[in-house]
Amino acid sequence: MIKLTEKNPDQAGADLLVYFVPEDDGRKKPACRSAHVVKALQHPWKEGDFSGKEGQVYQFYPADCPKGKDGIRATRALVVGLGTLAEQGGKIREQLRIAGGTATAQARKCKAAKVVAVLPDTPGLAPEDAAECLAEGLILANYLFAKYKKKLARDEEPFLVKNFLISGSEMPAKALRKGMKKGADAALAACVARDMASEPGSSWTPLQFAEYARKLARRTDLQCTVLDKADMKKLGMGGILAVNQGSAIPPKLVILQYRTSKKNPTLMLVGKGLTFDSGGISLKPAAGMEDMKYDMCGGAAVLAAMEAVAREKPANLNIVALVPATDNMSGPAALKPGDIITHYNGATCEVVNTDAEGRLLLADALAYGIKKYNPDAVVDLATLTGAVIVGLGHHMTGLLSNNDNLVEQILAAGELCGEPLWRLPLGTEYTKQLKSEVADMKNIGGKGAGTITAAAFLQEFVGDTPWAHLDIAGTAWNFTEKSYVPPKGPSGIGVRTLLALIRNWQPI
Ligand code: BES
Numbered sequence: 001m002i003k004l005t006e007k008n009p010d011q012a013g014a015d016l017l018v019y020f021v022p023e024d025d026g027r028k029k030p031a032c033r034s035a036h037v038v039k040a041l042q043h044p045w046k047e048g049d050f051s052g053k054e055g056q057v058y059q060f061y062p063a064d065c066p067k068g069k070d071g072i073r074a075t076r077a078l079v080v081g082l083g084t085l086a087e088q089g090g091k092i093r094e095q096l097r098i099a100g101g102t103a104t105a106q107a108r109k110c111k112a113a114k115v116v117a118v119l120p121d122t123p124g125l126a127p128e129d130a131a132e133c134l135a136e137g138l139i140l141a142n143y144l145f146a147k148y149k150k151k152l153a154r155d156e157e158p159f160l161v162k163n164f165l166i167s168g169s170e171m172p173a174k175a176l177r178k179g180m181k182k183g184a185d186a187a188l189a190a191c192v193a194r195d196m197a198s199e200p201g202s203s204w205t206p207l208q209f210a211e212y213a214r215k216l217a218r219r220t221d222l223q224c225t226v227l228d229k230a231d232m233k234k235l236g237m238g239g240i241l242a243v244n245q246g247s248a249i250p251p252k253l254v255i256l257q258y259r260t261s262k263k264n265p266t267l268m269l270v271g272k273g274l275t276f277d278s279g280g281i282s283l284k285p286a287a288g289m290e291d292m293k294y295d296m297c298g299g300a301a302v303l304a305a306m307e308a309v310a311r312e313k314p315a316n317l318n319i320v321a322l323v324p325a326t327d328n329m330s331g332p333a334a335l336k337p338g339d340i341i342t343h344y345n346g347a348t349c350e351v352v353n354t355d356a357e358g359r360l361l362l363a364d365a366l367a368y369g370i371k372k373y374n375p376d377a378v379v380d381l382a383t384l385t386g387a388v389i390v391g392l393g394h395h396m397t398g399l400l401s402n403n404d405n406l407v408e409q410i411l412a413a414g415e416l417c418g419e420p421l422w423r424l425p426l427g428t429e430y431t432k433q434l435k436s437e438v439a440d441m442k443n444i445g446g447k448g449a450g451t452i453t454a455a456a457f458l459q460e461f462v463g464d465t466p467w468a469h470l471d472i473a474g475t476a477w478n479f480t481e482k483s484y485v486p487p488k489g490p491s492g493i494g495v496r497t498l499l500a501l502i503r504n505w506q507p508i
């Protein structure tokens with residue numbers, strides 16, 4: 001679906017040929033390798049109608065140009081503005097991703113099935129990395145969830161680009177291919193997570209998580225274990241079982257392992273797999289409740305990342321992924337406010353609000369996973385609190401951790417892949433907010449610092465293990481406006497951050 005072409009792009013047959021041009025900083029001519037495009041841009045550039053600003057597009061029909069088909073062979077030509085190219089780092093990578101997303105959006109608008117995209121010169125970024133980011137943007141924007149759309153008007157018919165070709169002319173083909181593969185792997189994995197999340201709560205249940213993992217293990221060298229309700233009872237996973245009490249659908253704890261050598265460190269990933277959050281007896285308001293099918297985005301991110309791990313096979317790490325999965329319903333046997341439950345590690349919890357359920361599941365999964373797999377570091381992802389949206393909006397993921405080194409690595413990974421995070425503090429003052437009169441703790445921390453008290457609850461279950469918690473409630477859907485993220489619906493957040501973290505892993 002995405003390939004390298006070593007032909008002269010102007011001579012390539014395509015429905016759409018795309019060039020990327022940096023913003024005009026006093027230049028008389030746009031910086032573009034095609035003399036034909038520079039010619040076509042002569043007037044738009046002079047008049048200031050197209051100056052290479054981020055998001056700007058200029059499309060034309062080469063056949064109408066003086067040289068006709070001797071100039072550019074493609075049916076349509078598109079120029080996409082990159083903005084002023086950053087010198088280095090995450091910014092320039094994001095510029096390429098955004099530009100790739102803009103190109104795909106334009107291609108979809110004019111139903112261009114075959115797109116040739118020409119990699120621009122990026123002094124601050126190696127060709128391999130540029131190819132990675134461009135491929136990522138092109139593919140991430142080529143996403144659609146139309147499975148349940150049966151009656152579409154003709155002009156509503158969903159369109160996706162079928163073939164992307166990237167041209168890098170004089171750049172080394174081997175490096176470009178390597179970069180493109182990295183970008184495509186990451187983007188496709190994020191799209192897998194989006195697909196899972198887009199399914200309604202009744203179609204994507206704990207069983208679907210389990211089946212996805214089992215199938216993945218069958219066709220790769222991952223190992224899959226699924227703990228069911230009876231296993232959980234035996235093991236004493238009172239948190240997951242409590243949340244599941246009000247449901248007619250049994251819970252699962254889905255585990256995927258990627259094993260290399262015992263000598264390598266083990267990274268443990270945990271994702272909240274709450275397939276629908278009604279709030280339980282502490283029922284949520286009706287408005288917007290349908291979005292609570294997305295409460296499994298942490299679990300989706302973790303499993304989708306494992307799919308990419310199975311493909312890339314990092315040599316320096318063991319990875320184990322756990323997804324505690326259930327819905328949170330208010331059936332006749334439902335958990336009641338005031339109930340006291342016992343977690344896997346023996347700690348008791350007074351459930352004051354049944355809508356603070358994510359932490360109950362994660363507590364068991366964290367304690368069990370740490371005991372069983374003895375990881376060197378733990379990262380959990382969860383749509384855990386509405387409070388993180390109050391604090392950070394839909395632009396950044398909340399990050400809370402007991403380990404500065406792990407924080408640095410995660411912040412760097414987020415920066416590399418355009419999924420920014422912001423660290424919030426932990427501390428005994430916050431943990432104190434969870435004090436209960438009748439149990440070891442309660443599941444809500446009262447007024448103030450909702451995201452932090454939720455993380456402080458989890459912290460009780462990780463001991464000294466280096467651990468980081470990503471609160472993705474604000475970013476898992478309705479993520480900040482970007483060309484390569486659907487404006488509505490799940491973003492696939494976390495998948496690429498996890499992959500970047502794994503690819504660049506440094507022992508803690
Ligand atoms: N899944 C929700 C958090 C959430 C809210 C995600 C809005 C995305 C958008 C979580 O289970 C929850 O209900 N949290 C409560 C906790 C509260 C009762 C302490 C919340 O944030 O309101």
Ligand code: MN
Nearest residue numbers: 277355356357
């Ligand atoms: Mn809830």
Ligand code: ZN
Nearest residue numbers: 274277295358
């Ligand atoms: Zn929830």
